[in-house]
Amino acid sequence: MTSNNAASDKAASDKAAGKGPGRRRRPTIHDVAREAGVSRGTVSRVLNGGHYVSPAAADAVNAAIRKTGYVLNRHARSLITGRSGSAAFLLTEPQEKFFEDPNFNVLLRGCTQALAAHDIPLLLMIAGSHEEQRRLVRYVSAGHVDGVLLVSSHTGDPVAERLVTSGIPVVMCGKPMGHTTRLAHVAADDRDGARQMVRHLLATGRRRVATVTGPLDTPGGVERLAGYREVLAEAGLPADETLIAAGDYSRAGGAAATAELLAGRPDLDALFVASDLMAQGALAELARSGRGVPADVAVGGFDDSAAALDSRPQLTTIRQPWDRISAEMVRLLLDQVGGADTSAVILPTDLVVRDSA
Amino acid sequence: MTSNNAASDKAASDKAAGKGPGRRRRPTIHDVAREAGVSRGTVSRVLNGGHYVSPAAADAVNAAIRKTGYVLNRHARSLITGRSGSAAFLLTEPQEKFFEDPNFNVLLRGCTQALAAHDIPLLLMIAGSHEEQRRLVRYVSAGHVDGVLLVSSHTGDPVAERLVTSGIPVVMCGKPMGHTTRLAHVAADDRDGARQMVRHLLATGRRRVATVTGPLDTPGGVERLAGYREVLAEAGLPADETLIAAGDYSRAGGAAATAELLAGRPDLDALFVASDLMAQGALAELARSGRGVPADVAVGGFDDSAAALDSRPQLTTIRQPWDRISAEMVRLLLDQVGGADTSAVILPTDLVVRDSA
DNA sequence: CTGAAAGCGCTTACAG
């Protein structure tokens, strides 16, 4: 009889675990309570910070947790607390754009690790099409994640608006543009980075400083161009539109914009390119035209990505503090989840001088 | 009195949602049932496939869902079913290695989208240190995800073993090596890709074909070298170790290995490089040594990544079917979650002829 | 500081 009971107990527990043999029923808070000789309420209190628990009881519970191998069931907790214990990293770009951007990878990794330190898993969500965006807003609004880290380079993203309206904590990477709602965000000081670079180019004696901008419907594109203009103005140099060409953050775009500038202003002696990748394209185009860098044309990039070191000559560029950006994004998000109001953080950028300027 | 009650109802529902004003209590299955005039059981049946439900009841429920704006609470469902409805994408590499690899991005995006089609969010998890790996195995074994997509280029990953042992579905990207347990996996046919490339190099009349291998503790590195050796053997060419140098999949590593080969075998007339990134380094080194490509040395890469098109000359390379790889990984994972046994899928690779060979 | 009890929102045999 005894062995019979043991066998059916085993079968029952296999069934409970929804698996075949080899998987045991997971210990619950109940098992821990029995083992520790306390109530389930007390176990729960230990699990949630140990407040209002005597040291003796806490010790007994912790020992029981170790002995039983107990791991909290987050679904049960979430069902009560209404929180999921997870966060989303959301891309609202149409396509693979971000995955081609080296900065994006650094950001994703940084956020993943900063959240992991709080034991919060990151869900990666990509919503390019309108249909995907609709589903996503629904999913998020239903409380499946506690907050959203939003990456969307272009202005006036409707997803951001809808998320904020639905009341869920959102932190955006980069300066939001064209939004009516308040939106927490973390951004590098793009404008000042551009200022530093253009001042550096002027300091090397250049006077006909051209620029390849980023997309002008992105905050980074707009701000870096603004910084360029400011420094030229403060130096008393003419604001000449023939010195400005728009790029798209791609290598090929950088080359094309450079060719355009060279055609209109063959006399340019410096080039501020709004991303390292575009600067690689610029370098290729300058080489093709027979110009030496930095001898004939000084070139400054932006990002301090791997591309800056891969280039020949290596790029003088502006470093963006990606570690700090991801850390601050996570901090702002957790603050909001904890009830704090939104805020914005602007982080300084640094000039890194190498060989191209 | 009436208005008083309404006020306290409002306060109660705000409290229930754990939020300040602006957030209403979310409708539950109960609200839908009342609206539709059926029991909660029936609503649940509609939600779970609509079996054993009359068309009339199903219609009423669906209308009620639309009307109430009901969204399923996954935590409640998971608590019962024991399934989380999510999957993990797990990196066990020490550091940023993967984020520098263009293939990795393609894979991550592909898996995210393939799972999204099944309404399954992907958790991104990075466990480089032993401590992180311990925590992660614990988390996953506790049932917080239904399955794991594992990316680990190096052999004998202990995390894989532990995950498989714990009974959770796992699908690995690439051929597992040094594992004793059975491990579902999806891999490109690296060996055949290498064979195609080396045959192509021979077909262009080259006879002193060298190779820069991948890391030889990775399946890709080993397999591509094996394919190289096979074709040389079948062509009756001597297996000469001075024609082989190990790389590390980085651009700099490719350049260094090429320099080493050139020093030992200045007469080589073709080079099979086991990744496009390394091939870029090889191209730079060949240019430095004054050799023309493909005039003096034909160069073949591997991956067909963006680097292949960025190179000058553009690289002849081997295309890996990343779309299919991610799709198959997700399929195998879902099959396993559904109770199917593990299996392995090997996908063909294709020669892409451009200018370098 | 602690236990007994209610309840989070769902699914699933069970009985009709």
Add this chain to the structure above:
DNA sequence: CTGAAAGCGCTTACAG
């Protein structure tokens, strides 16, 4: 095909 009921594993006032 459908409803009533039990229960998944936890948290949290409530009363001591």
